Amino acid sequence: xxxxxxxxxxxxxxxxxxxxxxxxxxxxxxxxxxxxxxxxxxxxxxxxxxxxxxxxxxxxxxxxxxxxxxxxxxxxxxxxxxxxxxxxxxxxxxxxxxxxxxxxxxxxxxxxxxxxxxxxxxxxxxxxxxxxxxxxxxxxxxxxxxxxxxxxxxxxxxxxxxxxxxxxxxxxxxxxxxxxxxxxxxxxxxxxxxx
Amino acid sequence: xxxxxxxxxxxxxxxxxxxxxxxxxxxxxxxxxxxxxxxxxxxxxxxxxxxxxxxxxxxxxxxxxxxxxxxxxxxxxxxxxxxxxxxxxxxxxxxxxxxxxxxxxxxxxxxxxxxxxxxxxxxxxxxxxxxxxxxxxxxxxxxxxxxxxxxxxxxxxxxxxxxxxxxxxxxxxxx
Numbered sequence: 001x002x003x004x005x006x007x008x009x010x011x012x013x014x015x016x017x018x019x020x021x022x023x024x025x026x027x028x029x030x031x032x033x034x035x036x037x038x039x040x041x042x043x044x045x046x047x048x049x050x051x052x053x054x055x056x057x058x059x060x061x062x063x064x065x066x067x068x069x070x071x072x073x074x075x076x077x078x079x080x081x082x083x084x085x086x087x088x089x090x091x092x093x094x095x096x097x098x099x100x101x102x103x104x105x106x107x108x109x110x111x112x113x114x115x116x117x118x119x120x121x122x123x124x125x126x127x128x129x130x131x132x133x134x135x136x137x138x139x140x141x142x143x144x145x146x147x148x149x150x151x152x153x154x155x156x157x158x159x160x161x162x163x164x165x166x167x168x169x170x171x172x173x174x175x176x177x178x179x180x181x182x183x184x185x186x187x188x189x190x191x192x193x194x195x
Numbered sequence: 196x197x198x199x200x201x202x203x204x205x206x207x208x209x210x211x212x213x214x215x216x217x218x219x220x221x222x223x224x225x226x227x228x229x230x231x232x233x234x235x236x237x238x239x240x241x242x243x244x245x246x247x248x249x250x251x252x253x254x255x256x257x258x259x260x261x262x263x264x265x266x267x268x269x270x271x272x273x274x275x276x277x278x279x280x281x282x283x284x285x286x287x288x289x290x291x292x293x294x295x296x297x298x299x300x301x302x303x304x305x306x307x308x309x310x311x312x313x314x315x316x317x318x319x320x321x322x323x324x325x326x327x328x329x330x331x332x333x334x335x336x337x338x339x340x341x342x343x344x345x346x347x348x349x350x351x352x353x354x355x356x357x358x359x360x361x362x363x364x365x366x367x368x369x370x
Contacts (some may be wrong), residue, residue: 026258046261051281054254061266063257064219064242085247086254093244163220179287192263195351 003119005140005164007173012163013074014039015145016101021153024062024186028075029054030104030110031169036074038173043189046182047175053082056100060090063098066190069154070097076116077104077162084127091131091156099152100160105167113167128160136160203360204336205230210266211337215344217293218242219259227363228269228281228296233240242266249274250281253292257342260290265348267293270328272300272316272357282323283367285353294325295340296353301316331359343363 017025026046027036033047033139046062048055059073080087080102090098106119118124128136134157139148148161164192176182185193209231210219220235221244222228235243246252252268259266270278275296285292299306300313320327326341328337336358343354 024262037324048284050283050287051254052280054250054257054284057232057251057254058258058261061219061255061260063258064244064255065259065262065264083251086251088247089244089251113328179284180289183288183290186261187263190261190263195349 004104007140007142007163007165009035009103009105009165010170011039011105011142012145012165015076015142016072016149016152018149018152022069023153024066024069024071026055026059026071026073028060028073028079030076030079032074032076032079033175034170035103037175038170041175043185045175047185049179052079053073053086055079056083056086059100060086060093060095061068063095064093067095067097070099070155071095072152073098073100075100075102076109077106077124078108078116080124081117081122082146087128087133087160088131091128091133094134094158094184096157097155098158099148101148102160102162103165104162105165107167109167109169112167119167123158123162125162125173132156133160136162137142138162138164140164196278202229202333204330204333206234207337211340211344212293213238213241214289215293215348216265217267218264219244219256220269221246221255221266222269223271223274225269225271225297226272227358228295229288231269231295249277253278253284256292257284257288258322259288265291267295269295270297272298275314275316275319276312279319279323282286282325282353286324289351291347291351292325292353293344294353295358295365296355297358303365304360308345310367319357323353325353325355327355327357329357329359331361333362336362
């Protein structure tokens with residue numbers, strides 16, 4: 001298996017966010033947060049800037065507290081590899097409204113494109129299957145994005161999708177770094193006032 | 196299921212969390228948390244989430260708070276070491292982070308391999324901006340945890356109650 005794939009990560013993320021309606025999105029530090037910002041800032045986006053390996057757990061906690069809304073976690077292969085145990089934790093509870101999308105370029109893009117475990121043969125979708133995720137898939141063609149988008153809005157079951165993207169760094173689209181502001185904006189969009 | 200030898204303060208930990216409106220209890224199992232874990236798992240009003248490693252709980256509680264709900268994280272002192280980098284989320288996002296930590300390497304520890312992390316637990320928490328309290332006697336547990344919960348949930352703060360080995364009791368070491 002070759003490292004990463006051929007898809008344009010910005011086109012993948014923009015496609016997933018079309019007609020987002022009730023969608024809540026958590027993005028991992030680095031490129032997934034830039035991709036989410038590039039697709040358009042939104043009150044119901046939460047961008048992480050630290051705590052590598054935590055994005056799926058933030059999305060899991062959010063999905064548990066907001067069971068009536070679809071929750072999308074956008075992460076990368078290196079980030080999710082740092083939180084492999086989290087996949088086991090999430091697999092036990094199977095929140096039906098949670099979708100984890102791993103943008104897999106097979107590399108640590110932020111630090112100089114060193115190959116990751118995923119780029120050296122570890123397949124995260126197979127790991128998710130072994131953990132008994134109700135469904136997991138690997139997407140290598142852009143046509144796979146629209147069915148994934150429809151699926152996450154249906155809240156039809158915990159799902160992990162590995163999307164094979166081109167190992168290439170795009171110009172950064174920097175989201176707000178004030179976490180308190182982004183948190184309060186997010187919570188207010190769900191009807192919770194700042195304390 | 197209820198252990199005859201389970202001390203009353205163990206149940207009080209759960210009662211205080213429940214009274215504080217905690218909806219999520221994340222934990223890595225420890226004998227000192229056995230009652231709280233059992234009661235949380237049995238409570239239909241609480242999501243009890245077993246973790247593979249403690250730092251998962253910090254991300255989880257940050258996410259639950261984004262969604263409007265509060266929780267608590269139960270762990271042993273060794274787990275504090277696993278949490279250090281992830282604790283950055285709390286001051287950067289500012290959300291209620293209430294932790295209850297059973298101590299090892301603290302007093303009468305038979306396994307000295309526990310001592311380095313046990314001795315570092317409270318300083319490390321403080322260095323990461325977590326407010327800490329210690330309970331070493333049964334009567335201290337409930338009021339200290341209540342106060343910690345107040346400061347966590349009223350102030351969007353990081354608060355940890357450490358349950359000392361003098362409280363938990365000497366662990367029997369069968370050679």
